[in-house]
Amino acid sequence: MPQPAPPDSLGNPTPPYAMAMALPDAVTPRQGLVVDGGPNARLPVDLARCRRILVVRLDFIGDWVLTTPFLANLRASAPDAEITVVVLNRVFDLARSCAFVDRVIGVEPAAAGPVSFYAADQATLASFIADYGNYLFDLALVPRWDTDFNSALRIADGSGAATVIGFSEANTAHRRANNRGDDRFYSAILRDTEAMHEVDHKLGLLAAMGGTTEQRDLTLHLDPADKRRAAEFLVKRLGGADRFIAIAPFAVPRKQVPPERSAVLANRLSETLDLPVVVVGSPVHAPNAAAFLSELKGPAASAVGLPLGASAALIGRASMLIGMDSGPAHIAAALNTPVAVIFNHARSAAPDHVGSPERFAPWGEPSRVLVLRPDEPLAPCTDGCEVDAAHCITQLDVDDLYPPIADFAARFVAVRDPVFS
Structure with missing residues (x-):
């Protein structure tokens, strides 16, 4: 699947430390429970019990900024969890200062073969690789409403998380065409076909997991x-x-x-x-x-x-x-x-x-x-x-x-x- 990567709108240095990991090319089938969106939607997640949460957000600068209310509310909903977010390297320099998460990891998308993970320091990279390689994540989230062009599902799946949650392939015509059959690789997915702002889609996903959505403002933490x-x-x-x-x-x-x-x-x-x-x-x-x-x-x-x-x-x-x-x-x-x-x-x-x-x-x-x-x-x-x-x-x-x-x-x-x- 082609990656629609526009030229960078701002400069983005590659994180200095990297480690490659072999991931299976085939994604693991899961329950694929489809939950219809709306005020009564409920995904099978207990955020209060999660201790390690992985968020895979492989999109561009504006997408990252629009994800910050989701992350702020996820932090409030799971205050005892260690939250790791994986972003594209082109976004890393902006994401690395986010105070709502414990670790920020960079990656270049790969639909097959090994995946290289990046971090700002060796200790952060080593701790992530240990958690990721030993399947220690309770929950992996892919909060992209439209087409997953950059293999975010593959990264979430490779974590071996007990529960993998995201949005349904039925949400948009583009997603139905480009991610056909992907619903079966999630534990549960939210079918949300309503036209609304991207921030609202993500907060709807969190609400369906029983999380708070009180924080609606964007927040950028700058170094x-x-x-x-x-x-x-x-x-x-x-x-x-x-x-x-x-x-x-x-x-x-x-x-x-x-x-x-x-x-x-x-x-x-x-x-x-x-x-x-x-x-x-x-x-x-x-x-x-x-x-x-x-x-x-x-x-x-x-x-x-x-x-x-x-x-x-x-x-x-x-x-x-x-x-x-x-x-x-x-x-x-x-x-x-x-x-x-x-x-x-x-x-x-x-x-x-x-x-x-x-x-x-x-x-x-x-x-x-x-x-x-x-x-x-x-x-x-x-x-x-x-x-x-x-x-x-x-x-x-x-x-x-x-x-x-x-x-x-x-x-x-x-x-x-x-x-x-």
Whole structure:
């Protein structure tokens, strides 16, 4: 099954310690109990009795951020358990500081053969390998509602956990096609076909396990070293400025406003707000960032290439962030940075589509999140944008984006002219 891995939206250094383990290629059949979602759903789990819980979350930066309410409530529901989370290496630098879990382990997805696990230090890696290799986990959770592209079920199965819980293959058409037959490898699965935000899906899974769902806010714990690195960047590149616009103009092509438009937008906002601009992105965006920076007329700096944790800390210090449907927008919302995020998914398109803001809008205080999107999809798109290039999003020009973003910014940033419309 192909892994839909977009270019990294921020930098992510590989964890320094690794160990390979052989896993069976065949996944173990289990009971496969299907439980229908809803307020009366009940999965056969006693969280209070669990002593070792494994959470396998093999997705991208934004997905990790949207998982933090689930982890906060899991911690509250199983206060005596040791919780380990396995994430993709590309997310590790952000996940490693999470205070809701006891261990964070990185991995590269593998559908067959050995799997290499990664950690920040040898002791953490050794303790995980001992627990994993000796089948000491009581419970393994795969909290991905849609298609499992990255072999998360294989990692959960390899733990030998007494109980393996996840979402049903019946939840979406894509999952039915790509994960057909996987339900039988879980002890129990939640059949949840309702269209709602990803955070709500995950909290629904926890509620069905008898867990609390009181904590609904995103929480990102940042490493103090990352905060220092962000502060050092601002001193070196912007003379210590404590007010600036962050812009994350890069994403997969269909989710990306043409960069020449984003540069014009950044220039107009920078002039209006009298603020410098900081461009954030991954090292893979370095050539594009250099070209983008050359189009900016006011004070500006590129933070492209900063490690993921330091980039997150920098976003947390910004006066506001302008982003596409990608990880930086979710980080901004989690850190209470006002964020204007531009989606390619039209208002009239399907709310359960993988590109829909109904599922993936930044989850934060509504007054601090602005979602911009076209009204209608462009042919041949119907349910959502499916073209591998900038397509539906090209309907949004600078004159469509600037007025609402400027009005939004005026709530949080002192401006030269507070009237924009």
